[in-house]
Amino acid sequence: MTTLTINDKPIKIDLPADTPLLWALRDFVGLTGTKFGCGIASCGACKVHLDGVPTLSCVTPISAAVGKKIVTIEAIGQDEIGKKVQDAWMSLGVPQCGYCQSGQIMAATALLKQTPKPTDADIDKAMSGNICRCGTYCRIRAAIKQAAGISEVTV
Amino acid sequence: MKKPLDSAELNADDGSLLIANISRRAFLKDLALTGLVLAAGFPMLTRADETAVSPDPQKYGADAMPHGWVDNPLVFVAIATDGTVTIICHRSEMGQGIRTSLPMVVADEMEADWQRVHVKQAPGDEVLYGNQDTDGSRSMRHFFMPMRRVGAAARSMLEAAAAAHWQVPVQEVIAKQHQIFHPASGRVLDYGQLAAAAANLPVPDRETLHLKKQEDFRYIGKGQVGIYDGQDMVTGRAQYGIDTRLKDMFYAVIARPPVFGGKLLSYDANEALKVPGVVKVIELKSSPPPAEYNPLGGIAVIAGNTWAAIQGRNALKIEWEKGPHGSYDSLVYKAELEAAARKPGKVVRSEGDVDAALQSAVKRVEAEYYAPHLAQAPMEPPAATAQIVDGKCEIWACTQAPQVSRERVAKWLKLSEDDVTVHVTLLGGGFGRKSKPDYVIEAALLSQVMDGKPVKLTWTREDDLQHSYFHTVSVEHLEAGLDRQGNTVAWLHRTVAPTISSTFGPDSKHQMPMELSMGVINVPFAIANLRIENPEAEAHTRIGWFRSVSNIPHAFAIQSFVAELAAAAGCDPKDYLLDLIGPPRRIDPRTLGDTWNQGESPVLYPVDTGRLRRVIETVTDAANWGGKLSKGRGLGLAAHYSFVTYVAVVVEVAVSEDGKLSIPRIDVAVDCGPQVNPERIRSQIEGACIMGVSLATLGEISFREGAVLQDNFHAYQLTRMDDAPREIRVHLLPAAEYDTPLGGVGEPGLPPIAPALCNAIFAATGQRIRQLPIRDQLRKD
Ligand code: FES
Ligand code: FES
Numbered sequence: 001m002t003t004l005t006i007n008d009k010p011i012k013i014d015l016p017a018d019t020p021l022l023w024a025l026r027d028f029v030g031l032t033g034t035k036f037g038c039g040i041a042s043c044g045a046c047k048v049h050l051d052g053v054p055t056l057s058c059v060t061p062i063s064a065a066v067g068k069k070i071v072t073i074e075a076i077g078q079d080e081i082g083k084k085v086q087d088a089w090m091s092l093g094v095p096q097c098g099y100c101q102s103g104q105i106m107a108a109t110a111l112l113k114q115t116p117k118p119t120d121a122d123i124d125k126a127m128s129g130n131i132c133r134c135g136t137y138c139r140i141r142a143a144i145k146q147a148a149g150i151s152e153v154t155v
Numbered sequence: 156m157k158k159p160l161d162s163a164e165l166n167a168d169d170g171s172l173l174i175a176n177i178s179r180r181a182f183l184k185d186l187a188l189t190g191l192v193l194a195a196g197f198p199m200l201t202r203a204d205e206t207a208v209s210p211d212p213q214k215y216g217a218d219a220m221p222h223g224w225v226d227n228p229l230v231f232v233a234i235a236t237d238g239t240v241t242i243i244c245h246r247s248e249m250g251q252g253i254r255t256s257l258p259m260v261v262a263d264e265m266e267a268d269w270q271r272v273h274v275k276q277a278p279g280d281e282v283l284y285g286n287q288d289t290d291g292s293r294s295m296r297h298f299f300m301p302m303r304r305v306g307a308a309a310r311s312m313l314e315a316a317a318a319a320h321w322q323v324p325v326q327e328v329i330a331k332q333h334q335i336f337h338p339a340s341g342r343v344l345d346y347g348q349l350a351a352a353a354a355n356l357p358v359p360d361r362e363t364l365h366l367k368k369q370e371d372f373r374y375i376g377k378g379q380v381g382i383y384d385g386q387d388m389v390t391g392r393a394q395y396g397i398d399t400r401l402k403d404m405f406y407a408v409i410a411r412p413p414v415f416g417g418k419l420l421s422y423d424a425n426e427a428l429k430v431p432g433v434v435k436v437i438e439l440k441s442s443p444p445p446a447e448y449n450p451l452g453g454i455a456v457i458a459g460n461t462w463a464a465i466q467g468r469n470a471l472k473i474e475w476e477k478g479p480h481g482s483y484d485s486l487v488y489k490a491e492l493e494a495a496a497r498k499p500g501k502v503v504r505s506e507g508d509v510d511a512a513l514q515s516a517v518k519r520v521e522a523e524y525y526a527p528h529l530a531q532a533p534m535e536p537p538a539a540t541a542q543i544v545d546g547k548c549e550i551w552a553c554t555q556a557p558q559v560s561r562e563r564v565a566k567w568l569k570l571s572e573d574d575v576t577v578h579v580t581l582l583g584g585g586f587g588r589k590s591k592p593d594y595v596i597e598a599a600l601l602s603q604v605m606d607g608k609p610v611k612l613t614w615t616r617e618d619d620l621q622h623s624y625f626h627t628v629s630v631e632h633l634e635a636g637l638d639r640q641g642n643t644v645a646w647l648h649r650t651v652a653p654t655i656s657s658t659f660g661p662d663s664k665h666q667m668p669m670e671l672s673m674g675v676i677n678v679p680f681a682i683a684n685l686r687i688e689n690p691e692a693e694a695h696t697r698i699g700w701f702r703s704v705s706n707i708p709h710a711f712a713i714q715s716f717v718a719e720l721a722a723a724a725g726c727d728p729k730d731y732l733l734d735l736i737g738p739p740r741r742i743d744p745r746t747l748g749d750t751w752n753q754g755e756s757p758v759l760y761p762v763d764t765g766r767l768r769r770v771i772e773t774v775t776d777a778a779n780w781g782g783k784l785s786k787g788r789g790l791g792l793a794a795h796y797s798f799v800t801y802v803a804v805v806v807e808v809a810v811s812e813d814g815k816l817s818i819p820r821i822d823v824a825v826d827c828g829p830q831v832n833p834e835r836i837r838s839q840i841e842g843a844c845i846m847g848v849s850l851a852t853l854g855e856i857s858f859r860e861g862a863v864l865q866d867n868f869h870a871y872q873l874t875r876m877d878d879a880p881r882e883i884r885v886h887l888l889p890a891a892e893y894d895t896p897l898g899g900v901g902e903p904g905l906p907p908i909a910p911a912l913c914n915a916i917f918a919a920t921g922q923r924i925r926q927l928p929i930r931d932q933l934r935k936d
Binding site: 015016019020023026027028030031032033034035036037038039040042043045072073074077086089090093094095096097098099100101102105120123124125127128129130131132133134135136137138139140141 | 249251252384385387388389391394395400431460461465533534535536582584613615616834835867869873874877881882883
């Protein structure tokens with residue numbers, strides 16, 4: 001039995017210690033906002049925050065998350081920057097199918113917490129681990145700038 | 156005031172509000188609107204005569220689709236006493252925004268306030284709702300008018316109810332923003348107050364409906380309505396097929412034969428069964444050809460969670476027999492396609508005397524283009540959940556084809572269709588993959604194995620990339636003859652590619668009319684001597700639809716070749732393309748040998764070279780075509796007509812000294828007729844640009860010894876943020892009026908991207924790309 005702190009709540013998880021956090025969240029806890037895209041740290045759909053650090057939950061065993069603060073897409077809106085990012089996503093109509101957007105928002109929020117006024121290069125670096133098959137990258141870039149309060153937003 | 160109309164009766168505890176609050180995530184439990192006490196109702200039958208019957212014996216558009224269309228407001232609209240208007244969306248949401256755009260059309264016509272609209276997803280039931288195959292870029296094209304009539308009929312019923320209540324002539328009342336007014340007396344009633352009375356009135360005849368005038372539209376054409384599911388998507392609450400959770404549910408994955416047509420020889424499940432959480436390992440039979448929508452068979456591992464199932468699968472020891480396609484090898488196959496393309500093949504269109512014109516040409520140009528297999532790779536892989544209770548099967552699936560899923564599940568489980576319900580979740584992308592319900596059938600079979608208990612089947616990314624219904628692979632061979640002035644006087648195009656029809660029938664070696672009509676046969680060039688041939692190609696895997704289908708290789712070849720001809724003639728590629736297209740004219744597609752015409756009427760939808768010219772002029776102006784660019788930069792143009800929409804693209808590239816490609820900007824001009832939701836049209840076109848860049852630069856599925864080589868995103872690469880075009884500017888051409896028939900939007904943006912990109916690379920570097928993907932062909936080290 002492993003106890004994890006997920007979105008500020010302690011949750012007991014009855015799964016083998018090597019189970020990836022992704023599947024513990026989705027199948028055991030029922031937090032399905034964190035998505036499966038590849039399972040091999042290649043697409044970013046499963047991104048969560050571990051003590052504020054963007055982390056790929058598909059390759060993170062639950063044993064490695066013990067004692068850390070896990071934040072998922074379901075709770076990122078309680079964070080001031082997370083909320084700003086979500087609002088910018090809405091106001092620029094970023095999502096198409098929306099499936100990758102949990103991971104994108106987690107990546108963007110982590111970026112803005114670290115780098116409040118990111119350059120395009122910063123954005124490329126922080127976001128290139130996240131694939132969007134629908135092709136929303138231009139709007140993601142614009143939304144990050146909007147959330148950061150950087151002007152010249154064009155879509 | 157009569158009792159049902161008493162606004163004092165509204166209170167937050169009534170069932171209607173409950174619906175509004177919870178059913179956006181209600182895929183797991185179909186509420187069937189039981190709480191909508193005074194709803195207009197959802198009758199379970201529609202009269203047969205309510206589906207369209209065209210006087211023309213040849214049916215077109217939605218009339219020609221299975222189960223046609225339905226425009227009965229009682230099927231699509233329900234109004235609760237609190238005024239909440241529930242609108243049914245019967246098409247699948249996969250990123251195109253249809254759950255916003257179609258209900259928005261209804262809301263506009265019925266003068267409903269979008270803030271008080273609730274959208275409910277229809278289960279698979281085409282008799283009730285009309286056609287539900289969400290593909291072919293036709294949801295809006297086919298359902299704009301039926302949904303307008305749904306809204307207009309609902310408005311008319313509300314007006315009639317108010318007029319009767321006030322005992323005034325109906326002409327004296329008007330509907331506006333969720334209320335009916337009687338200006339003469341200043342009286343007002345809210346839609347909620349009228350719901351019950353309106354529900355008891357007859358549905359007005361289609362012929363008597365007054366559709367709004369264009370200038371009165373509140374939402375249509377405005378693009379100010381946010382994405383209906385947006386808030387759920389950015390907060391992680393949106394429910395996709397892979398997110399379904401039922402009580403006591405099992406989780407499953409399947410090991411499928413690595414080679415299409417392969418069979419299981421033997422397996423050992425001992426180690427798999429030792430994996431904690433694994434509860435069952437079971438063999439699923441494979442099906443004889445043709446592939447159709449049948450499951451591929453294999454070994455299923457059923458467990459208490461997805462990870463255990465995957466671990467269990469990893470622990471299986473399986474021996475497969477490869478079967479008839481065990482030697483399929485993409486390199487060998489490419490050579491076979493090339494050989495076929497260099498010999499005469501079945502003539503599918505012929506005008507003038509191409510051989511003589513080639514003989515007498517002053518200059519001959521010849522080129523061959525290769526476009527590989529692709530996998531749709533929607534971000535959400537295929538997934539479905541099934542349970543069977545008391546002989547009734549319930550399915551939750553991310554499917555583009557809910558009715559087809561229902562039919563096939565019924566067939567496989569030997570149930571009547573009435574005993575199968577297919578709930579449609581959100582789709583995390585579809586791109587054609589989720590039109591084929593093999594995975595839905597698999598889930599149903601696994602639930603059957605588990606005595607009807609709920610089972611969620613998940614395809615891992617490896618499954619998705621290795622067992623897709625792949626986009627075809629093609630060689631396009633083109634020859635042209637130029638006269639002294641550089642004009643093209645002869646055009647020979649041989650297109651060789653395995654056909655989608657091979658998935659559905661044996662021995663199909665020629666492209667179907669549908670595939671040939673995707674830009675090859677209906678090429679609208681004014682050339683006197685023109686011949687199109689289609690040599691044979693045999694399929695060795697499941698060939699299926701990929702967003703924009705055969706338009707991809709066809710547009711890549713034709714639009715690249717036009718730029719090659721321009722270079723040979725020493726002309727500007729834009730001028731040369733416009734010359735080939737010739738003067739503005741409306742061509743009956745049948746005169747081009749195109750009997751399919753995207754399923755649309757050749758009279759309503761001719762090939763309009765004027766519109767094609769207009770998108771080219773628009774996009775080249777916007778991109779400053781002909782302007783000066785610095786070294787290593789170039790502009791490339793391509794235009795393509797598909798899904799009855801006209802698109803032209805200018806890509807700007809920068810190629811560094813060492814051959815690194817970047818794309819500072821793409822301009823796209825689109826004429827898709829009237830634009831119902833311009834904001835979502837823009838987003839679809841932006842997405843098409845990025846997908847187009849992705850497939851042109853990186854996309855390739857290849858086979859060796861019958862099996863797919865790429866198994867995940869490290870090998871099947873997709874364009875990421877850092878390599879994506881930095882800026883995309885979409886130029887929507889205004890339609891003359893809303894009576895102009897609508898064009899498609901989801902797909903037509905894609906085909907011209909690859910050739911425009913390759914033409915830009917040629918302009919920047921002088922290097923001509925004839926084989927996709929580009930990958931490292933530009934590298935100089
Ligand atoms: S699912 Fe974790 S990176 Fe793709
Ligand atoms: S919005 Fe569909 S994958 Fe990104």
